Amino acid sequence: MSASVTKLRVNNLKKVFPTHNGSVTALEGVNLDIKDGEFISIIGTSGCGKTTLLRVIGGLEPEYDGDIRLNGKEIKGPGADRAVIFQDHRLFPWYSIQDNISFGSKEKDSPEKREKVQHYLNLVGLNGFEKVFPGQVSGGMAQRASIARALVGKPDLLLLDEPLGALDALTRMYMQQELERIWKKESSTMIMVTHDIEEAIYLSDKIVIMSNRPGTIKRVIPVPLARPRDRAGYDFITIKEDVLKEFHLEAQHAFYYMI
Amino acid sequence: MNHDAVLNGVKVVSPDAGVRPRREALLTPGTRQTLLKIWDRLIGLVVPIILVVIWETVAQLNWVKPVFLPAPSVVLKTFINLLESGQFLGDIWISIYTVLRGFAWGLGLGLIAGTSAGMSRTVDRLFGPLLNAVRQVPPIAWLPLIVLWVGIGDFGKLVVLAKAVFFPVFLSTLQGIRSVSRDYVEVARVYEFSQVQLIRRVIFPAALPTIFAGVRLGAGLAWAYIVFAEMLAGRKGLGYILTRGQDLLQTDEVFVVIVVIGAIGFLIDYLLRHAESRLITWKKSFVN
Secondary structure, X not given: OOOOOEEEEXXXXXXXXXXXXXXXXXXXXXXXXXXXXOEEEEEOOOOOOHHHHHHHHHOOOOOOEEEEEEOOEEOOOOOOOEEEEOOXXXXXXXXXXXXXXXXXXXXXXXXXXHHHHHHHHHHOOOOOOOOOOHHHOOHHHHHHHHHHHHHHOOOOEEEEEOOOOOOOHHHHHHHHHHHXXXXXXXXXXXXXXXXXXXXHHHHOOEEEEEEOOOEEEEEEEEOOOOOOOOOOOHHHHHHHHHHHHHOOOOOOOOOOOOO | OHHHHHHHHHXXXXXXXXXXXXXXXXXXXXXXXXXXXXXHHHXXXXXXXXXXXXXXXXXXXXXXXXXXXXXXXXXXXXXXXXXXXXXXXXXXXXXXXXXXXXXXXXHHXXXXXXXXXXXXXXXXXXXXXXXXXXXXXOHHHHHHHHHHHHOOOHHHHHHHHHHHHHHXXXXXXXXXXXXXXHHHHHHHHHOOXXXXXXXXXXXXXXHHHHHHHXXXXXXXXXXXXXXXXXXXXXXXXXXXXXXXXXXXXXXXXXXXXXHHHHHHXXXXXXXXHHHHHHHOHHHHHHHO
């Protein structure tokens, strides 16, 4: 991981949605620098525009003001250099897991491509489920398949929109470990939107905190902890308190002390 | 699931069977399962058989004159006679053949028009209101015009049938495509599907269950309208035999034709349902 090269630069981004009674400014003055190989989490209350930010970067909202560059190239729409993982897995129910994953790559069908699909099937632990339809597997497994679909095209930047939000608490923690393993193995750059603070601290190099109306970046908190991280460790808890403070949710201590 | 079904099966055979150890049961669970399945299939025949028995009794006791209600045994005899004459099979085939062609035209045009209108708002705005107005007039009401323009020969019948099939297929295709979730389309955008890939991989499979509902409806209508059209004109087909039977007071022939029409209609729907479950395998994973 060459952690010094800028992968993605967001410069003075503004996104306005026109509605029939005036327009709504979803994002304003957003500046963000993401380095190659970084894992970034974006957290904020619902409606703060974090998903919009991710969608703009993904090219799903091509109309915006400002400048977004991936590897120095302006983002004008979706591209093979980015892949999005949605909260709901969004696999096509009429195709097998294997076929769904193969749609992540634009390559024509070939033995090499099939090998690649199999590689990512194995990577997310779905070997043996190649021919199964998405309706026949659990939510966690379907989300793994959608992760494999995103990885198979070898994107430069992986955008995750609350990818584990629909899973139960235990599956979720397990999938966080899996995500970390995949991120290390693929040495890819990932941006994840979440509202789970613990998830953000467990996975991220940096946590971007967004504020509401219009959505803008309030603070960036680095997480300089060694991996794998101990969710109950002192440093982990300290960072958690720091993040909670941003949302005015910190515990009221009986004693005040200064450092 | 399976276990429960087996237990239920035992209860049907004898109320205390559930308490008995399994190896004392008369039938192996597998056999019982098969018998249950067969019974499940045959249960629909019970009411028709009872009706036929009543009908035969009524006719045999001469409570109703044969010219109004010939006995089922007489109808069966007439059916065999008709088959032996050879002409009857030809009439059945003419009706089926005409329906197949009319159905194919209506299906093809309905799919093309439905897909174009579903994919393009402009096409929908241009043709939607006109088609909707045309749809409000039942196919039979168009008959005088169709007869005037092209006659009620083979081509006229094709037009009536194609129109009958076109609208259900067109509307279900349009609706099926419109109700495809935007979420899936977004995935297609992320992975840069071409327009053809979008239709082939996403839109069409997603809309297929809805489209099939229209296709089945259209097929049923086509089969109904061919009989109607043949009754009105021509000297061929099942509808013609029906009219002839009425004119000559050959009620037994009328009954034969009615049963044949019903059976073929049933068969058409069965085949389409079969095709549907073959084409839409993925939906089974939700149903079962």
